Amino acid sequence: MPLAVTDLYRYPVKSCRGEQRVAAPVEPWGLAGDRRWMIVDVYGDVVTAREYPRLVLVTPFLTGGGLRLTGPGGSDLTVSAPGGDELIPVTVWQSRVLAAPAGAAADAWISAVTGEPVRLVYLDDPTRRRPNPDYSRDGDRVSFADGYPLLLTTDSSLAKLNEAIAAGPGAAEGPLPMRRFRPNVVVAGTDPWAEDG
Numbered sequence: 010m011p012l013a014v015t016d017l018y019r020y021p022v023k024s025c026r027g028e029q030r031v032a033a034p035v036e037p038w039g040l041a042g043d044r045r046w047m048i049v050d051v052y053g054d055v056v057t058a059r060e061y062p063r064l065v066l067v068t069p070f071l072t073g074g075g076l077r078l079t080g081p082g083g084s085d086l087t088v089s090a091p092g093g094d095e096l097i098p099v100t101v102w103q104s105r106v107l108a109a110p111a112g113a114a115a116d117a118w119i120s121a122v123t124g125e126p127v128r129l130v131y132l133d134d135p136t137r138r139r140p141n142p143d144y145s146r147d148g149d150r151v152s153f154a155d156g157y158p159l160l161l162t163t164d165s166s167l168a169k170l171n172e173a174i175a176a177g178p179g180a181a182e183g184p185l186p187m188r189r190f191r192p193n194v195v196v197a198g199t200d201p202w203a204e205d206g
Contacts, residue, residue, distance in 0.1 A: 015164060016187065016195035019043040021069040021076060022129070023101075023153045024057040027191065028070075038135040038150040039158035040193050042071045045132045047108070047153040048119055053099040053128075055153075061123040078118060086118045093133035101138070101153055109133040161204050162192040169201035 019040045020027040024047075034041040046069065048056040058064040067080040075089040091109035099108045108130035110116075115129040132138070132153055140151045140158075151158050167187050174183030187195055196204070 010198040012196060012198040014194060015197045016192075018188070018191070018193055018195075020191060021071050022046040022048065022067065022078075023055070024048065024059075024061075024064045025067040025069050025078075026065055027188070035159070036135070037148075037158065038138075038152045039154055043193060044153040045135065046076060046111070047099065047101065047130055047132070048123075048127050049099045049108075049130055051126055051128075053097060055099070055101050056123065056127050061125070063122050063124075067119075067122055078115075080118075080122055083118065083121060086115065088112070088115045088129065091131050091133060096133075097130065099130055102155065104138055106132070106138045159193045160191065161194045161196060162187065162190055163199045163201070163204050164195060164197045165199055165201040166204060 017030040017033050017040070018027045019030055019033060019042055021042055021044070023044045030040075048064065050056050056064075063081060067078055070077045070079070072087065075087065078086045078088065088111050091111055093109045095110060096107040097110055098105055111129040111131055116127065119129050120126050135152055136150050138151050138153075139145065140149050140156060145157070149158075154160070164187075167185070171184040174180060174185065
């Protein structure tokens with residue numbers, strides 16, 4: 010089978026629902042519009058669906074000048090992309106970076122979803138965050154993604170993983186869908202684990 014891209018996804022807000030794309034421009038820091046928004050706690054630390062699973066029920070839509078959020082039990086909210094006049098320090102795992110707060114209305118809307126006080130922030134300048142220098146070049150940059158601009162996965166690796174799950178004690182937990190791993194690019198036509206190289 011020839012190598013082929015089978016799916017493209019972008020996630021406008023880190024840990025919220027993503028959107029499947031037919032095509033997507035690639036910028037130096039990732040797919041255009043991918044993970045430029047993020048939710049943080051009162052200390053500025055990243056908040057994810059690992060702690061607040063209801064975040065995956067929030068569907069963000071990029072608009073010409075910001076974001077529209079739809080979610081469980083509330084009305085939609087439109088948020089303008091902050092210009093960067095005010096910046097606050099936020100942490101994405103071990104990375105500390107400045108981000109622009111989206112404002113009180115966005116904070117209240119997202120806090121209603123999580124049940125805890127949180128804030129929505131925007132990476133107004135995507136050149137601000139550098140990936141781990143041990144695994145990148147000086148000029149590389151990344152959005153609010155966990156570590157690197159693009160997450161590439163393969164259909165064959167997911168199939169192999171699901172085989173292992175089915176054969177093991179956690180069989181009832183499988184099979185896992187590809188979206189569970191929140192990839193940007195999904196490729197077919199490779200051996201399992203080809204994405205490691």
